[in-house]
Amino acid sequence: MMGRLFEPIVIPFAALLVALLLFGIFITAAGADALGVFESMYRGAFGTWFSWQNTLVRAAPLMLTALCTALPARIGLIIIGGEGAVVVGGMTAALTGIVLTHASPIIVLTAMAFMGMTTGGLWIAAISALRHYRGVNETISSLLLNYIAIAIMNFLVFGPLRDPETLNKPSTYHIGEANMLTEMGSTSIHWGFGLGVIACVALWVLMRHTPFGFAVDITGGNMRAAKLSGLPVARLMIITSLLAGAAAGLAGMIEVAAVHGRANSSLNANYGYEGILVAFIARHNPLAIIPVAILFGGIRASSGLLQRDHDLPDASSLVLQGIIFIVILASETLYGRFSWLRAKEKTV
Amino acid sequence: MTIPDKYALEALHINKRFGALIALNDVSLHLEKSTFHALLGENGAGKSTLVKCIMGYYAPDSGELMIEGKQHDISNPRHAHQLGLGMVYQHFTLIPNMTVMENLVLSRPHLPIKIDWRAERKSLQERIAQLPFQFQLDIPVSRMAAGEKQKLEITKQLLLNSKILILDEPTSVLTPVEADEVLGKLHALTQEGALSVLIITHKFREVMTFADEVTVLRKGNCVGTATVKNVDTQQLAKMMVGTEFVKKTLHRQPSLAQEARLEIHNLKVNDDTQAQAVNNLSLTVHSGEIVGIAGVSGNGQRELVEALSGQRCTSGGEIRAHKQPYQGRREDMRKSHFYCLPEEPLRNACVPAMSIAENMVFRNFDHLPFTRYRWLLDRRAMLHHARELISQYKIRTPGPHVPIATLSGGNVQRAVLARELENEVDILVVANPCFGLDFSAVAEIHDKIMQVRNRGGAVLLVSEDLDEILELSDRLMVMSGGKLVYETIPAQADLATIGRYMAGQ
Numbered sequence: 014m015m016g017r018l019f020e021p022i023v024i025p026f027a028a029l030l031v032a033l034l035l036f037g038i039f040i041t042a043a044g045a046d047a048l049g050v051f052e053s054m055y056r057g058a059f060g061t062w063f064s065w066q067n068t069l070v071r072a073a074p075l076m077l078t079a080l081c082t083a084l085p086a087r088i089g090l091i092i093i094g095g096e097g098a099v100v101v102g103g104m105t106a107a108l109t110g111i112v113l114t115h116a117s118p119i120i121v122l123t124a125m126a127f128m129g130m131t132t133g134g135l136w137i138a139a140i141s142a143l144r145h146y147r148g149v150n151e152t153i154s155s156l157l158l159n160y161i162a163i164a165i166m167n168f169l170v171f172g173p174l175r176d177p178e179t180l181n182k183p184s185t186y187h188i189g190e191a192n193m194l195t196e197m198g199s200t201s202i203h204w205g206f207g208l209g210v211i212a213c214v215a216l217w218v219l220m221r222h223t224p225f226g227f228a229v230d231i232t233g234g235n236m237r238a239a240k241l242s243g244l245p246v247a248r249l250m251i252i253t254s255l256l257a258g259a260a261a262g263l264a265g266m267i268e269v270a271a272v273h274g275r276a277n278s279s280l281n282a283n284y285g286y287e288g289i290l291v292a293f294i295a296r297h298n299p300l301a302i303i304p305v306a307i308l309f310g311g312i313r314a315s316s317g318l319l320q321r322d323h324d325l326p327d328a329s330s331l332v333l334q335g336i337i338f339i340v341i342l343a344s345e346t347l348y349g350r351f352s353w354l355r356a357k358e359k360t361v
Numbered sequence: 362m363t364i365p366d367k368y369a370l371e372a373l374h375i376n377k378r379f380g381a382l383i384a385l386n387d388v389s390l391h392l393e394k395s396t397f398h399a400l401l402g403e404n405g406a407g408k409s410t411l412v413k414c415i416m417g418y419y420a421p422d423s424g425e426l427m428i429e430g431k432q433h434d435i436s437n438p439r440h441a442h443q444l445g446l447g448m449v450y451q452h453f454t455l456i457p458n459m460t461v462m463e464n465l466v467l468s469r470p471h472l473p474i475k476i477d478w479r480a481e482r483k484s485l486q487e488r489i490a491q492l493p494f495q496f497q498l499d500i501p502v503s504r505m506a507a508g509e510k511q512k513l514e515i516t517k518q519l520l521l522n523s524k525i526l527i528l529d530e531p532t533s534v535l536t537p538v539e540a541d542e543v544l545g546k547l548h549a550l551t552q553e554g555a556l557s558v559l560i561i562t563h564k565f566r567e568v569m570t571f572a573d574e575v576t577v578l579r580k581g582n583c584v585g586t587a588t589v590k591n592v593d594t595q596q597l598a599k600m601m602v603g604t605e606f607v608k609k610t611l612h613r614q615p616s617l618a619q620e621a622r623l624e625i626h627n628l629k630v631n632d633d634t635q636a637q638a639v640n641n642l643s644l645t646v647h648s649g650e651i652v653g654i655a656g657v658s659g660n661g662q663r664e665l666v667e668a669l670s671g672q673r674c675t676s677g678g679e680i681r682a683h684k685q686p687y688q689g690r691r692e693d694m695r696k697s698h699f700y701c702l703p704e705e706p707l708r709n710a711c712v713p714a715m716s717i718a719e720n721m722v723f724r725n726f727d728h729l730p731f732t733r734y735r736w737l738l739d740r741r742a743m744l745h746h747a748r749e750l751i752s753q754y755k756i757r758t759p760g761p762h763v764p765i766a767t768l769s770g771g772n773v774q775r776a777v778l779a780r781e782l783e784n785e786v787d788i789l790v791v792a793n794p795c796f797g798l799d800f801s802a803v804a805e806i807h808d809k810i811m812q813v814r815n816r817g818g819a820v821l822l823v824s825e826d827l828d829e830i831l832e833l834s835d836r837l838m839v840m841s842g843g844k845l846v847y848e849t850i851p852a853q854a855d856l857a858t859i860g861r862y863m864a865g866q
């Protein structure tokens with residue numbers, strides 16, 4: 014059993030190191046001091062308690078959007094529509110908050126979360142229903158639906174729901190300060206992080222330790238075997254996508270309820286797309302998503318520092334993410350190649 | 362020492378372990394030049410492992426390889442190709458939606474950046490003309506029958522200038538006629554001195570007809586090599602299993618109640634291209650009987666089995682189990698005790714990357730004893746359950762936790778059979794259950810199927826092997842063009858008539 018765990022840890026780790034190396038070359042080519050940049054990145058992401066808090070706050074939505082890709086991937090659907098589900102979930106959560114603004118905060122937050130998760134869930138579930146019943150490619154439709162979600166939000170934010178006081182960044186009305194999601198204890202980390210961790214752990218238990226997760230793995234592993242066993246393939250796909258979309262919808266709700274207080278273009282800040290990376294690196298394991306999301310939260314948190322201290326363009330952290338993604342995808346081909354990584358395998 | 366040039370290939374003292382399982386124990390094999398050499402052994406004896414060690418897929422733990430008298434460490438299959446070794450695998454490695462020509466050209470190791478198709482066509486035509494098998498270069502591989510594909514696989518290797526050709530069960534998907542043609546031509550090539558052939562097979566007939574020499578493996582050990590002229594099948598069988606093999610005659614109990622268990626009314630099923638493959642088919646299987654469906658492959662048998670097993674939607678008609686409409690849902694299957702052993706179980710009934718233990722609970726993972734507190738899985742119970750079935754069905758494996766894809770072909774079949782027959786079986790659909798099985802496993806599986814029948818189960822057996830159908834069934838039908846065209850009782854069966862109906866007249 015040891016041996017089986019060994020490979021999925023060593024290979025991504027080595028891939029990350031290679032990616033950092035390539036990034037170092039890129040930085041040097043861009044005229045900055047690579048070691049200094051790495052040092053600032055570390056400082057900005059994990060160097061102090063303050064930077065840790067920054068990192069964890071950014072990790073929260075990443076965990077949830079990564080789930081949006083990871084769960085469907087386990088059943089064989091490659092869905093990259095997390096961004097759309099974040100926007101839709103955030104939008105409806107904001108709407109709910111605005112409508113209920115005078116109710117008690119706990120009710121407002123619960124209703125917001127419920128609405129965000131439901132709409133996000135339906136958004137992604139529709140994609141897999143289209144796939145199953147009409148044969149529409151889920152990757153393409155989920156990507157296109159991202160643009161549709163953003164367009165709908167822009168329509169509402171520029172039109173009927175615009176708060177006239179928001180001038181340079183058109184937004185909806187505020188959900189009310191009293192209704193905002195609070196921080197955990199004395200930290201500056203809001204509860205979104207806690208919710209993200211809980212979602213990852215809960216979905217890991219669901220996927221790894223329940224008959225439902227087992228059925229999902231059979232279906233993702235071999236559709237023909239799943240049908241032979243009489244598994245309700247369509248239902249499994251739709252429920253999995255519903256859960257996935259609900260996670261991303263919750264990310265949207267958290268961004269509104271904990272950070273912005275309104276829905277606006279900050280909702281499509283690429284958390285959805287970055288979640289795809291996180292999911293692939295975590296090999297679609299909900300538990301592994303937690304540390305990977307924290308790592309990527311760190312990259313995000315430190316990007317400001319790179320700009321300030323090293324004069325690197327803001328996009329450098331995107332470059333790093335791109336490099337990591339490509340190297341990780343390339344490293345997929347390495348599994349099973351190194352017999353010494355498996356030599357540790359014990360027999361039961 | 363050996364005379365350097367006598368042998369094309371020698372594998373000396375090869376050892377290979379997988380965890381606790383010793384797959385090869387000091388195995389040596391000598392392939393003489395320009396001979397046709399058969400490799401025999403029970404399922405899981407280590408035949409595929411041996412040839413994979415030779416081709417560089419697995420690194421043997423110890424031992425050496427000599428090619429034309431020179432020692433080589435073959436580290437990967439590409440290296441083996443350079444040394445003139447070619448291999449034809451049990452599963453086709455052709456790209457289905459490419460044409461014959463594209464497949465042949467793309468298999469070459471050093472392709473130019475831009476392929477000059479016209480020149481390629483010309484040189485291919487010239488070279489293929491000198492080889493035994495001829496093809497139309499422009500048809501896609503997906504439209505070829507199994508026999509044609511196998512010929513193409515072989516031609517692909519011959520075009521790569523392989524001097525030594527290794528074939529892993531090349532005939533298990535072929536009809537006897539096709540097998541004879543393919544093996545006959547290969548045999549002729551070895552006689553011309555152009556090729557040395559090492560072939561894995563389970564069919565004694567092929568060994569006796571075509572092979573010059575035969576090497577037998579048993580449970581990872583090399584039992585010996587013999588010249589085919591000097592042995593008979595009895596002796597070979599004894600070498601394979603270690604003891605005298607006495608074939609048990611199948612015990613067929615007179616069946617009592619004749620109650621309809623599986624009823625099919627006017628069933629229509631489409632194939633992948635939406636053409637009608639099963640055409641208004643009606644059939645009833647009663648308790649305590651085996652109904653055998655014979656036919657040339659490609660006459661709708663596969664679609665029929667897939668429709669019954671829930672893998673394919675029907676486009677009309679009705680299936681009833683125990684007189685109730687049957688939809689192929691999990692509850693239906695469990696209520697009516699409906700089980701299925703499809704052909705190619707690794708592709709049709711398993712998740713190759715999942716462990717044996719996990720694959721063995723597909724039918725009942727959502728029930729006790731595999732659940733705890735109703736909602737959680739009990740993986741320990743799965744392992745325990747798998748260990749029991751492994752010993753009961755004599756599945757050869759390092760343990761229940763390894764991926765099922767690592768099992769030998771015959772052992773996968775046993776594992777799936779163990780899973781499907783574990784519970785009470787009222788209705789059993791079986792398709793080509795003995796593809797790739799050794800003779801004792803065939804007898805065992807036939808016995809298991811007969812037991813299901815004797816206990817009162819209704820069995821539908823779809824097989825391309827007419828002998829198997831004649832031996833097992835109570836009633837025999839011939840399927841042709843998506844319809845059942847002929848029905849008879851094996852005792853009264855006339856082979857010529859059956860053959861005529863199978864040919865579609």
Ligand SMILES: Nc1ncnc2c1ncn2[C@@H]1O[C@H](COP(=O)(O)OP(=O)(O)OP(=O)(O)O)[C@@H](O)[C@H]1O
Nearest residue numbers: 379404405406407408409410757767768769770771
């Ligand atoms: N990669 C692997 N990991 C673990 N065990 C393996 C692996 N490959 C093969 N084995 C085991 O080694 C044994 C020999 O397997 P092999 O495939 O060589 O059998 P075989 O003689 O080809 O049988 P068959 O006639 O059924 O194809 C089997 O018990 C199998 O489970």
Ligand SMILES: [Mg+2]
Nearest residue numbers: 408409769770
């Ligand atoms: Mg084999």
